[in-house]
Amino acid sequence: xxxxxxxxxxxxxxxxxxxxxxxxxxxxxxxxxxxxxxxxxxxxxxxxxxxxxxxxxxxxxxxxxxxxxxxxxxxxxxxxxxxxxxxxxxxxxxxxxxxxxxxxxxxxxxxxxxxxxxxxxxxxxxxxxxxxxxxxxxxxxxxxxxxxxxxxxxxxxxxxxxxxxxxxxxxxxxxxxxxxxxxxxxxxxxxxxxxxxxxxxxxxxxxxxxxxxxxxxxxxxxxxxxxxxxxxxxxxxxxxxxxxxx
Amino acid sequence: xxxxxxxxxxxxxxxxxxxxxxxxxxxxxxxxxxxxxxxxxxxxxxxxxxxxxxxxxxxxxxxxxxxxxxxxxxxxxxxxxxxxxxxxxxxxxxxxxxxxxxxxxxxxxxxxxxxxxxxxxxxxxxxxxxxxxxxxxxxxxxxxxxxxxxxxxxxxxxxxxxxxxxxxxxxxxxxxxxxxxxxxxxxxxxxxxxxxxxxxxxxxxxxxxxxxxxxxxxxxxxxxxxxxxxxxxxxxxxxxxxxxxxxxxxxxxxxxxxxxxxxxxxxxxxxxxxxxxxxxxxxxxxxxxxxxxxxxxxxxxx
Numbered sequence: 001x002x003x004x005x006x007x008x009x010x011x012x013x014x015x016x017x018x019x020x021x022x023x024x025x026x027x028x029x030x031x032x033x034x035x036x037x038x039x040x041x042x043x044x045x046x047x048x049x050x051x052x053x054x055x056x057x058x059x060x061x062x063x064x065x066x067x068x069x070x071x072x073x074x075x076x077x078x079x080x081x082x083x084x085x086x087x088x089x090x091x092x093x094x095x096x097x098x099x100x101x102x103x104x105x106x107x108x109x110x111x112x113x114x115x116x117x118x119x120x121x122x123x124x125x126x127x128x129x130x131x132x133x134x135x136x137x138x139x140x141x142x143x144x145x146x147x148x149x150x151x152x153x154x155x156x157x158x159x160x161x162x163x164x165x166x167x168x169x170x171x172x173x174x175x176x177x178x179x180x181x182x183x184x185x186x187x188x189x190x191x192x193x194x195x196x197x198x199x200x201x202x203x204x205x206x207x208x209x210x211x212x213x214x215x216x217x218x219x220x221x222x223x224x225x226x227x228x229x230x231x232x233x234x235x236x237x238x239x240x241x242x243x244x245x246x
Numbered sequence: 247x248x249x250x251x252x253x254x255x256x257x258x259x260x261x262x263x264x265x266x267x268x269x270x271x272x273x274x275x276x277x278x279x280x281x282x283x284x285x286x287x288x289x290x291x292x293x294x295x296x297x298x299x300x301x302x303x304x305x306x307x308x309x310x311x312x313x314x315x316x317x318x319x320x321x322x323x324x325x326x327x328x329x330x331x332x333x334x335x336x337x338x339x340x341x342x343x344x345x346x347x348x349x350x351x352x353x354x355x356x357x358x359x360x361x362x363x364x365x366x367x368x369x370x371x372x373x374x375x376x377x378x379x380x381x382x383x384x385x386x387x388x389x390x391x392x393x394x395x396x397x398x399x400x401x402x403x404x405x406x407x408x409x410x411x412x413x414x415x416x417x418x419x420x421x422x423x424x425x426x427x428x429x430x431x432x433x434x435x436x437x438x439x440x441x442x443x444x445x446x447x448x449x450x451x452x453x454x455x456x457x458x459x460x461x462x463x464x465x466x467x468x469x470x471x472x473x474x475x476x477x478x479x480x481x482x483x484x485x486x487x488x489x490x491x492x493x494x495x496x497x498x499x500x501x502x503x504x505x506x507x508x509x510x511x512x513x514x515x516x517x518x519x520x521x522x523x524x525x526x527x528x529x530x531x532x533x534x535x536x537x538x539x540x541x542x543x544x545x546x547x548x
Contacts, residue, residue, distance in 0.1 A: 037410070038410040038412050038413065039380065039381050039382055039408075039409060039410045039413060040380050040381075040382070137285070138283070138284055138285050161408065164407065164408060164436070165283060165284035165404075165407060165436045166283050166284065166436070167282070167283035167286075167436075167451065167542070167543075167546065168283075168438060168497075168539040168542055168543050169497075169543050169546060170283070172497050172498055175498065176484075179481045193408065193409070193410055193411060193414075194437075195411055195500075196499060196500035199500040199501045200480075200498065218501065219501070229500060229501070230500070231411060234411055234412070235411065235412055235415070238410065238411070238412040239412055241412075
């Protein structure tokens with residue numbers, strides 16, 4: 001199977017604090033990979049390295065075929081990223097946001113135009129083309145943010161707590177978008193604090209104190225930890241943490 | 247007297263109606279949850295109750311005091327932890343706490359017993375600047391500062407948003423202890439599982455309260471039969487179940503799907519057969535009790 005992420009012995013230190021402590025794992029093409037861990041376990045630091053935003057102290061990693069240490073710019077150009085905190089510009093119109101991000105990712109203006117119409121149609125957003133993003137309902141914003149993050153057709157998209165704070169129905173609709181993206185061959189790397197969402201992933205890793213202490217399908221994890229659900233699995237692992245990251 | 251009485255409250259921001267006529271009461275000593283997604287109006291409600299903004303219509307009372315006329319008195323008896331970290335980033339942990347104690351004319355020592363369990367976890371870092379704390383430690387400091395004057399009513403606006411499940415459990419453990427001290431607690435959250443930890447909850451969506459009851463009471467009021475099913479390929483199963491003509495609703499819930507059928511159907515046999523024809527093998531539906539998310543989604547549809 002083709003690997004979209006290969007991390008080998010990745011370490012990140014800040015002074016004498018080891019934020020990410022020697023993690024090794026792979027993510028397969030087309031997979032939904034859940035990246036879990038308590039606050040302060042090292043998820044964000046690990047993700048920043050994988051996105052080419054932070055150089056590892058030691059170890060190696062390849063994302064979308066490029067070396068995260070030596071080819072960080074190519075990594076950035078070949079991935080998508082969305083977080084709940086930042087995704088779209090509120091003071092730009094819907095189409096302007098799409099054009100901006102398309103441009104940033106180096107798409108030509110003809111291609112952007114053509115794909116914008118296609119996208120608006122698929123999302124049923126044709127009437128909102130000229131709407132300011134700030135006046136869109138939250139659920140719509142999220143849909144748009146996700147679509148924009150994969151607009152340039154990246155091999156992999158990183159989603160950092162994409163569903164925080166949304167209502168239960170919108171949260172589920174969002175996961176259906178994720179499934180659609182994987183149907184189109186895009187690999188999804190997602191962090192979440194909702195343990196039911198961990199169940200929607202093909203495989204899940206759980207970070208504790210900078211290490212990956214478990215990596216399996218949700219079903220196998222439940223078996224291994226003799227747990228009713230992922231919430232219990234997470235609880236068993238995360239409470240062994242020594243760090244007071246909280 | 248009730249700890250909180252809210253009647254016909256409305257608030258508009260330009261064209262946006264943040265709260266569209268909300269009424270409820272909270273008993274003294276109650277742990278009351280306001281459960282709803284971002285944009286439902288939770289923060290506006292908190293800001294009115296803590297006298298930071300005026301409502302356009304309606305009235306609100308805290309411990310019998312009017313939020314407009316008696317705002318000064320209210321400010322003495324409530325503690326408020328806003329959703330956004332709002333302590334002084336350039337002051338140390340201890341300085342922040344001393345500041346809030348002084349503002350309320352008290353000392354850290356006087357009410358130390360109230361915050362002891364929480365504060366002692368961050369006390370080793372008391373000389374650190376608040377801006378340099380981790381998320382969990384900021385949360386504990388903010389809670390300590392909101393408690394230091396021994397408020398009668400504590401308002402916590404989304405204290406657990408973005409917090410991992412283990413720390414969330416710990417936080418709710420702290421709230422239970424505070425409840426024993428007789429403090430009335432009003433807490434908002436977008437996490438539906440936390441609803442079960444409250445005495446009573448209000449489910450809020452788009453500026454309106456859809457339901458108020460105990461969590462169990464809300465679940466008892468769910469009036470459809472609900473089944474859960476599992477399959478090998480859950481995403482394909484979800485799509486197929488939605489295509490089935492008898493399906494009323496179908497949502498993913500962790501490792502299973504939750505389904506209601508049209509017209510109060512008594513049996514899920516038809517759907518099981520349909521799933522088998524679609525190549526999902528032998529699937530057994532199991533009738534289950536709704537959870538808060540099931541209830542919330544059903545109420546939202548109305």
